[in-house]
Amino acid sequence: MKNYIDLSDISDLEKLISESLKLKAENSAAETGKGKTLGMLFFNPSLRTRLSTEKAARLLGMEVMVMNADKDGWALEFEDGAIMDSTKAEHIKEAAAVLSQYCDVIAVRAFPGLIDKHKDESEQVMNSFRKYASVPVINLESATGHPLxxxxxxxxxxxxxxxxxxxxxxxxxxxxxxxxxxxxxxxxxxxxxxxxxxxxxxxxxxxxxxxxxxxxxxxxxxxxxxxxxxxxxxxxxxxxxxxxxxxxxxxxxxxxxxxxxxxxxxxxxxxxxxxxxxxxxxxxxxxxxxxxxxxxxxxxxxxxxxxxxxxxxx
Amino acid sequence: MKNYIDLSDISDLEKLISESLKLKAENSAAETGKGKTLGMLFFNPSLRTRLSTEKAARLLGMEVMVMNADKDGWALEFEDGAIMDSTKAEHIKEAAAVLSQYCDVIAVRAFPGLIDKHKDESEQVMNSFRKYASVPVINLESATGHPLxxxxxxxxxxxxxxxxxxxxxxxxxxxxxxxxxxxxxxxxxxxxxxxxxxxxxxxxxxxxxxxxxxxxxxxxxxxxxxxxxxxxxxxxxxxxxxxxxxxxxxxxxxxxxxxxxxxxxxxxxxxxxxxxxxxxxxxxxxxxxxxxxxxxxxxxxxxxxxxxxxxxxx
Amino acid sequence: MKNYIDLSDISDLEKLISESLKLKAENSAAETGKGKTLGMLFFNPSLRTRLSTEKAARLLGMEVMVMNADKDGWALEFEDGAIMDSTKAEHIKEAAAVLSQYCDVIAVRAFPGLIDKHKDESEQVMNSFRKYASVPVINLESATGHPLxxxxxxxxxxxxxxxxxxxxxxxxxxxxxxxxxxxxxxxxxxxxxxxxxxxxxxxxxxxxxxxxxxxxxxxxxxxxxxxxxxxxxxxxxxxxxxxxxxxxxxxxxxxxxxxxxxxxxxxxxxxxxxxxxxxxxxxxxxxxxxxxxxxxxxxxxxxxxxxxxxxxxx
The missing domain is CATH 3.40.50.1370 (Aspartate/ornithine carbamoyltransferase)
Structure with missing residues (x-):
């Protein structure tokens, strides 16, 4: 897989399911993730997704860095060509490119506003990461989907x-x-x-x-x-x-x-x-x-x- | 020990003290915690307790996942039989059972309200975790005690x-x-x-x-x-x-x-x-x-x- | 080096630069940090500094503990001799000394108020850590400098x-x-x-x-x-x-x-x-x-x- 942003990213579902069940049965640390880092970015609250994904990464031997996007860091701008003179300090172009240098996988949660259907369906946050990150991106629940x-x-x-x-x-x-x-x-x-x-x-x-x-x-x-x-x-x-x-x-x-x-x-x-x-x-x-x-x-x-x-x- | 919620959970205090002093003298990583995860849940601020417990877990080789309960996750309902149509999104029954699957030990801090003596003395948060968690629970300071x-x-x-x-x-x-x-x-x-x-x-x-x-x-x-x-x-x-x-x-x-x-x-x-x-x-x-x-x-x-x-x- | 609070802490810049480039070329985990802990304390938001420093520490084998100082912990008092009857619960004297026992290196971010030049130039936060911590201190951007x-x-x-x-x-x-x-x-x-x-x-x-x-x-x-x-x-x-x-x-x-x-x-x-x-x-x-x-x-x-x-x- 290249990303896990929506279900179309799955090439072989049966294999993915059997792999999960195998991992569950083994319940042991693999070496796959050794020396690799997962960065998790939350624009919204999370309990299960936060902890289960962190746990999963550590079971694979990965390091995990967690950020509450707007609280710990800077508000992000997603509009192309924006004149950034408002409250948003950083453009997703830089944020995604920079995170791609610190992380081997980026996982993002970003809920919909539930006001503008067109905007929510554009999946701006997830698709911006897909576009500007140079490492795989995982959807931790986005405007229109929750593939994990x-x-x-x-x-x-x-x-x-x-x-x-x-x-x-x-x-x-x-x-x-x-x-x-x-x-x-x-x-x-x-x-x-x-x-x-x-x-x-x-x-x-x-x-x-x-x-x-x-x-x-x-x-x-x-x-x-x-x-x-x-x-x-x-x-x-x-x-x-x-x-x-x-x-x-x-x-x-x-x-x-x-x-x-x-x-x-x-x-x-x-x-x-x-x-x-x-x-x-x-x-x-x-x-x-x-x-x-x-x-x-x-x-x-x-x-x-x-x-x-x-x-x-x- | 099964839990460490109040001092009655201690079976052999002398041994626990001498074990502490031995660990201090050695100051080295044990293997006891390898592959195990400590989940820490804070309903209130913490400096020493947060960092010393995290440090202790890592010295034992454990992984640590930290959550600021209400800020990072969902507000929890503790009342049995509640009709959950207010602001509380998750019941402690689910939260404790789910956390027990991601963590090998759960540590919780929950201060008293200092308004209703009876409620504080019921130690609702700590006792709910004791009841619904299937893994050991540590009290990081509760309504009426601070056993660590x-x-x-x-x-x-x-x-x-x-x-x-x-x-x-x-x-x-x-x-x-x-x-x-x-x-x-x-x-x-x-x-x-x-x-x-x-x-x-x-x-x-x-x-x-x-x-x-x-x-x-x-x-x-x-x-x-x-x-x-x-x-x-x-x-x-x-x-x-x-x-x-x-x-x-x-x-x-x-x-x-x-x-x-x-x-x-x-x-x-x-x-x-x-x-x-x-x-x-x-x-x-x-x-x-x-x-x-x-x-x-x-x-x-x-x-x-x-x-x-x-x-x-x- | 003893601290990294301002550029005067650098004894041999050329060596520090070449060491950085060597670490970049190797991109592999060293053993230097094994069993050591970095504590990071943020009084202000951070994306790059937070993640790159955490990543750096882990690449060296260190454990990392991160705190959003005012949100997760207690408001700190920095004035000597203060009668602490206001909102500040802990004095830097204790905080720095205690953190020095849990961490092998302390890294701190504290922006200026930009109102009182004299106060900002006194670098109260950074210099208090320098004075009261017994372990090395790293400046993650202070009132007047950003040496990293x-x-x-x-x-x-x-x-x-x-x-x-x-x-x-x-x-x-x-x-x-x-x-x-x-x-x-x-x-x-x-x-x-x-x-x-x-x-x-x-x-x-x-x-x-x-x-x-x-x-x-x-x-x-x-x-x-x-x-x-x-x-x-x-x-x-x-x-x-x-x-x-x-x-x-x-x-x-x-x-x-x-x-x-x-x-x-x-x-x-x-x-x-x-x-x-x-x-x-x-x-x-x-x-x-x-x-x-x-x-x-x-x-x-x-x-x-x-x-x-x-x-x-x-």
Whole structure:
């Protein structure tokens, strides 16, 4: 791999998944990363992504340098040709080129503004790093995607799946804040690469970007969608159509045990952090169907496999 | 040891102290921590604790990941059964379980609010980690205790003591801000485990929690309390009775050379940071009786001994 | 070397430069730093300095502990004899002494206030660390100097120079914010130690401290100053005379290709971050004369040479 910015950067998904599972089974330090440095740049908060990626890098023998971009350093300018007389002290051209000299891999998190759809979809931060960095770039969640999470989800489903073609339901859930579509987008894109029967359930007005969902069936009846599901992936997102808006809350969409009865004793997944009793009920998260902790644990091995592939340029 | 959250977690104090002093004498890297990761989570500022614990972990060969909990990550919910529709994005149940997968030991600092005594005494943060983490937890100072500091103090007294049963005086001192009782609490509990003659001196209204002080003599006359002291431990704390309040300032309680004359040429201790000329006079801190720097240096070895004991599960 | 606080700490500049270039050529981990710890303390933001110094330390095998001084820790008091009843929780006397026990080298960044010239020139922060730390101290940019940047610049000029005595022009450039004189000061001091023909160009009222510039020719005509230059070092600084003030903006002083024509096809240098199209035009930064990225890359080797010299006490 050259970068890991979106799922199109994956050349061989099956290999990447099996590599992750191998790394998990070994759980030992490789030598691949010895003498190499990962630089992590956060424009937004992070717990799992920060720690699992740092852990992954260290398991490979890499050094890790972490920066909270705007707090520890300088505000960055991304516009080409800007006359930089405002508050932004450094242009991405210099920042990316300089970081490329201190780091062997650069990992970046930059959430969307959720106001200007066109701007968010241009993926300015991620694409600027892609353009101006001379080392591989990893997406730690960007305006429209979260490919490390998607790889983790693919790994977790591979681990747990017992069928030739399991039914996977991605269901919207309520949330008090307007959230990005990035996790849902990458999950859909990833599932389309796997041998699963994917169904999306969301209320009217919450359809994801049709260019991403494509032919995937979308149902407004959550109960019906959940029928016979083997995996239920729960996630909130704000409206794509009325971009970044919460149209209405649908408390009835909270996943609870009653709804799980519709499924084929489905495994319940979520990327975390999860709002208990809003997105998913306590009874589900504390019950036997939940695999959210195992899923979070797999973040390490997804990141490790990606870092290894980037360092080996395979 | 299984955890190091309060002093009751210590099974063999003498061994822990001698282990610390051995580690200090060797000052060399052990292999105990190789391939292991310490995660440090700060809900409050820290200088000594942060750096000495990080240093200790690295001396053991461990990797260290540091997070400023609320700034770098998500605000955490600690209430069981909460409907999480407010600003708190993640429940401690998930956070602790997930961190347990990335870290081999979790260390947490969480100060008290000093408003609701009952809430502070419930030690919600520390006990939640104890409950939901599957790896050992270290207290980096909590609402009511600072056991790493107390171990440091035990080590320092052991190093410097020349008597079979030295007189140790814990004396309150003035301070412009309302401070927790945690350092004083743990110091008293630790001294009660050691072969010393402990006396507490504080103004009327500043008595510590009687469940902690127990039979320890408490004197309102600082001068009298200091008579023949071999060690003077200076520390401010806010009122326990009128919880978290500064009742009045007592400038006359600042420790100075005049007062030291009452003592048996006592060693002067303080956990730092110390307000010069408010808590302790310059002449004392810059004089020969002060051992505060040596004491701070011992923080490393206390943390190292605790980490080693946790990793070896001894 | 004992410290690296200002350029007077350098005993043998030529050796330090050649050591840097040797480290750059080798680009391999030395054993010098094994078991040693670098503590970095930031009172101000940093990107290059933070990451290049951390990288340098790790290349030497050192452990690195980073603190954002005021955000992660306690506000420090620097006044001798202060009665510490305000917001400052810890005196530099304790902080420096304690850090000296956890770290083998301490590196500190502390910008000037640009209000009180006398106070800034006293270099209180840096000199307090020099006085109270018992381990070597590195200046990561202080009130009046940036000696790591100056060493980097010396290395870069040494690498690129083709003449026995090149002409080096330090030219002021406009900037929307009032900036310190520190980079310019250290650059001038460094150039005076090297075999170059140094000329300073700045508008009237922007003369640097005459004690630093000494006999160096200062011209108010930028175009004339640039004639036949082999190296052009571009940098903004606020007025030294009307201390810390922006007297007027001089947009005509932005370095562009038109002006470069005056030079001997000069290499263009800047310490970064650079305000594009304010300090230097896009056409220069994106053109062949710019060496700013190479220069930033050399920060690592300058820091590595300094750390090595400090650790070896040479």
């Amino acid at each position: 999470q998607a790889l983790t989800d693919a790994i977790t489903i591979t681990e747990l799946n017992k069928k030739s073609k399991p039914k996977v339901v991605l269901t919207w859930a309520p949330h008090p804040k307007a959230l990005p579509q990035s996790v849902a987008n990458s999950f859909v894109s990833m599932m389309k690469k796997m041998n699963v029967d994917l169904v999306i359930a969301n209320p009217d007005g919450y359809d994801l970007n049709p260019e991403i969902t494509g032919e995937t069936p979308v149902m407004n009846d959550q109960k019906k969608a959940l029928e016979n599901a083997d995996f239920v992936y729960v996630k909130n997102w704000s409206s794509y159509d009325q971009y970044g808006k919460i149209l209405y809350t649908k408390e009835s969409w909270t996943l609870n045990n009653e709804k799980l009865k519709q499924t084929n004793n489905a495994k319940v997944m979520h990327c975390l952090p999860v709002r208990r009793n809003v997105v998913i009920a306590d009874e589900v998260l504390d019950g036997e169907n939940s695999v959210v902790i195992q899923e979070a644990g797999n973040r390490t091995y997804a990141a490790q496999a990606v870092l290894k592939a980037l360092l080996e340029n395979k | 500091q107390a171990l440091t103090d035990a080590i320092t007294i052991t190093e410097l003591n020349k008597k079979s049963k030295p007189k140790v005086v814990l004396t309150w001192a003035p301070h412009p801000k309302a401070l927790p009782q945690s350092v004083a609490n743990s110091f008293v509990s630790m001294m009660k485990k050691m072969n010393v003659d402990l006396v507490i001196a504080n103004p009327d209204g500043y008595d510590l929690n009687p469940e902690i002080t127990g039979e320890t003599p408490v004197m309102n006359d600082q001068k009298k309390a200091l008579e023949n002291a071999d060690f003077v431990y200076v520390k401010n704390w806010s009122s326990y009775d009128q919880y978290g309040k500064i009742l009045y300032t007592k400038e006359s309680w600042t420790l100075n050379n005049e007062k030291l004359k009452q003592t048996n040429n006592a060693k002067v201790m303080h956990c730092l940071p110390v307000r010069r000329n408010v808590v302790i006079a310059d002449e004392v801190l810059d004089g020969e009786n002060s051992v505060v720097i040596q004491e701070a240096g011992n923080r490393t070895y206390a943390a190292q001994a605790v980490l080693k004991a946790l990793l070896e599960n001894k | 940047q100056a060493l980097t610049d010396a290395i870069t000029i040494t690498e690129l120079n083709k003449k026995s005595k090149p002409k080096v022009v330090l030219t002021w450039a406009p900037h929307p914010k009032a900036l310190p004189q520190s980079v310019a000061n250290s650059f001038v001091s460094m150039m005076k130690k090297m075999n170059v023909d140094l000329v300073i160009a700045n508008p009237d009222g922007y003369d640097l401290n005459p004690e630093i510039t000494g006999e160096t020719p200062v011209m108010n005509d930028q175009k004339k100053a640039l004639e036949n230059a082999d190296f052009v070092y571009v940098k903004n600084w606020s007025s030294y005379d009307q201390y810390g003030k922006i007297l007027y903006t001089k947009e005509s002083w932005t370095l562009n290709n038109e002006k470069l024509k005056q030079t001997n096809n000069a290499k263009v240098m800047h310490c970064l971050p650079v305000r594009r199209n304010v300090v230097i035009a896009d056409e220069v930064l994106d053109g062949e004369n710019s060496v700013v990225i190479q220069e930033a890359g050399n920060r690592t080797y300058a820091a590595q040479a300094v750390l090595k010299a400090l650790l070896e006490n040479k």
